[in-house]
Amino acid sequence: MVLSRAPRLEPRPADSYFLWGPRQTGKSSLLRATYPDAFRIDLLTSDDFVRYTRRPATLRDDLAAHPAELVVVDEVQKVPALLDEVHWLIENRGTRFVLCGSSARKLRRGHANLLGGRALRRELFGFVSAELGRDFDLVRALNHGGLPRHYLRDSAGPLLRAYVNDYLKEEIAAEGIVRNLPTFATFLSAAALADAEQVNYATIARDCGVSAPTVRSYFEVLVDTLLGRFLPAYTRRPKRRVAQTPKFYFADVAVAGVLAKRGRVEPGSALFGKALESWICHELHAYRAYRERDFALSYWRLAGGTEVDFVVGNGACAIEVKATSHAHADHLKGLREIRVDHPEIGRRILVSLDPRPRRTEDGIDILPASDFLQRLWADQIIDEAVASSWKGTDALPLLRARQPRRASF
Numbered sequence: 001m002v003l004s005r006a007p008r009l010e011p012r013p014a015d016s017y018f019l020w021g022p023r024q025t026g027k028s029s030l031l032r033a034t035y036p037d038a039f040r041i042d043l044l045t046s047d048d049f050v051r052y053t054r055r056p057a058t059l060r061d062d063l064a065a066h067p068a069e070l071v072v073v074d075e076v077q078k079v080p081a082l083l084d085e086v087h088w089l090i091e092n093r094g095t096r097f098v099l100c101g102s103s104a105r106k107l108r109r110g111h112a113n114l115l116g117g118r119a120l121r122r123e124l125f126g127f128v129s130a131e132l133g134r135d136f137d138l139v140r141a142l143n144h145g146g147l148p149r150h151y152l153r154d155s156a157g158p159l160l161r162a163y164v165n166d167y168l169k170e171e172i173a174a175e176g177i178v179r180n181l182p183t184f185a186t187f188l189s190a191a192a193l194a195d196a197e198q199v200n201y202a203t204i205a206r207d208c209g210v211s212a213p214t215v216r217s218y219f220e221v222l223v224d225t226l227l228g229r230f231l232p233a234y235t236r237r238p239k240r241r242v243a244q245t246p247k248f249y250f251a252d253v254a255v256a257g258v259l260a261k262r263g264r265v266e267p268g269s270a271l272f273g274k275a276l277e278s279w280i281c282h283e284l285h286a287y288r289a290y291r292e293r294d295f296a297l298s299y300w301r302l303a304g305g306t307e308v309d310f311v312v313g314n315g316a317c318a319i320e321v322k323a324t325s326h327a328h329a330d331h332l333k334g335l336r337e338i339r340v341d342h343p344e345i346g347r348r349i350l351v352s353l354d355p356r357p358r359r360t361e362d363g364i365d366i367l368p369a370s371d372f373l374q375r376l377w378a379d380q381i382i383d384e385a386v387a388s389s390w391k392g393t394d395a396l397p398l399l400r401a402r403q404p405r406r407a408s409f
Contacts, residue, residue, distance in 0.1 A: 008290075009122075013098065015119070016090055016097040016098070016099070016120070017098060017121065017122050018119055018120070018121050018122065019098060019124060020101055020122070020124070020226060021123055021226060022125075022147075022227060022251050023171065023226075024148070024150075025126055027074075028042075028074055028100065030124065031098060038071060039062075039063065039068035039070070040072045041074065042074045043074060043075040043076065044074060044075050044078075049078060053079050053081075056085050059085040060089065063095065070095075070097075070098065071096070071097050074100045077103050083099075097119065102225065103226065105221065105225060123286075123289045125146065125251070125285070125289070125290075126252055127151050128146065128282070128290075128377070129141075129283065129370075129373040129377070130373070132151075136373075138276075138369055139267065141253075143264055144156040144254050145253055145254025146252055146253075146254075146282060147163070150252075156254065160255060164188070164255065164258055168188075172225075177225075178221065186208050186209075189259050190207045190208055191204060191218075191219070191248065192250065192255075193260045195256040195278060196247060196249055196278050196281070197248070198243060198246070198301075199245055222250075228249060228250045228251055229249055229251065229285065230246040230248055231247045231249060231297060232298045232299075233245065233246060233298060233299060233300070233301065234299060234308075236314060236315070239341045240341060241303040242303065249278055249282075250278065253279050253282065256278065268323075273324075276321055280319070281309075281310070283376060284310060284312075284319075285297065287382065291379070293383075295312055295313040295382065296312075297310060297311070300334075300338050302337065306334050307334050308320050308334040309321050312386075314344065315346060317346055317347045317348075317381065317382060317385035317386075318335055318345050318346075318347070318348045318349070319350075319351060320348075320351070325352070325354060327354055332364055335349075335364050347365070348363065348364045348365065349365045349366075349367055349381070350364060350365070350367070351367055351372045352369070354366055355368065357371050
């Protein structure tokens with residue numbers, strides 16, 4: 001099984017950077033393998049945590065005694081004051097840092113020093129299909145999720161439940177992020193039931209017995225701790241009334257499944273379709289981060305309910321996801337309607353469970369999910385769509401010239 005992790009990290013990084021990612025995505029293991037000789041600080045250990053909390057300047061003393069070109073700080077959000085020392089060492093001693101964490105909330109809320117552009121930002125997601133290659137199993141992914149320990153375990157249920165409990169105890173309770181932990185736990189289940197849907201703060205607030213502003217703040221907690229993300233609506237020059245409310249996706253489809261108590265999902269069920277959409281969202285966000293592409297992701301929905309799951313950039317590509325083994329005209333309605341309102345929409349793709357790729361008379365590509373994912377990571381979906389949308393302009397040569405080298409999986 002292929003277990004090389006993305007993003008590709010340089011053995012000798014030219015710049016300091018933050019590496020963010022949800023709990024248990026394998027950040028620490030990746031950094032240990034990539035930088036075995038780095039000076040390492042692990043703020044999960046009580047010794048390091050106490051030393052640097054009491055006196056952050058200890059970092060300067062340690063590096064004076066043990067000079068190092070590269071320093072790895074694990075769980076940096078636990079001691080925000082350490083970032084002032086990191087800043088000084090970057091500026092005055094040229095030390096390079098890799099700063100790893102699973103939550104930027106404490107740093108931002110405490111107005112911590114985020115190094116003012118002196119450090120890049122990188123992300124590590126759960127497994128994507130390209131990392132696993134021929135060993136990628138879509139049904140397994142939708143039931144186990146992408147977190148490495150969970151995906152690789154034959155029975156992931158106990159690990160997933162432990163993951164949720166550890167998140168509540170270690171990320172939420174220990175950091176004092178919310179005051180009422182039982183209510184937040186109830187919110188997690190309600191939010192998971194609405195995974196991959198438009199966010200309705202008032203409805204979830206009623207289910208949890210709290211105010212809508214409280215629910216809004218709870219969603220912010222999920223985003224800050226990297227457990228989920230918002231997908232904004234595509235509202236560029238609307239001709240008809242369209243949705244304005246964002247959708248919300250949990251970062252890991254199986255974590256959402258455990259919170260929603262939906263059990264195992266199998267092809268042919270409505271829940272499988274919802275899980276497939278969530279997985280495609282995960283792959284698109286990971287592709288954008290790992291390939292260092294600068295494009296927006298959004299969704300489009302008419303007031304009457306017709307929608308397209310994902311719109312890339314300013315319309316370079318529209319992607320709809322349907323867990324059907326025989327796509328027909330009803331499944332293509334959103335992709336046809338969006339072109340009526342937005343002629344700028346370029347390539348249109350329906351991701352399905354069809355046995356083989358095909359193209360409709362009006363140019364919609366119907367791709368099996370496995371084909372779509374292979375083409376995505378071969379840069380044959382988004383890059384080609386963006387290039388096509390710029391065809392005939394002077395920007396096309398520029399686009400090709402500045403594309404970064406592909407990541408290695």
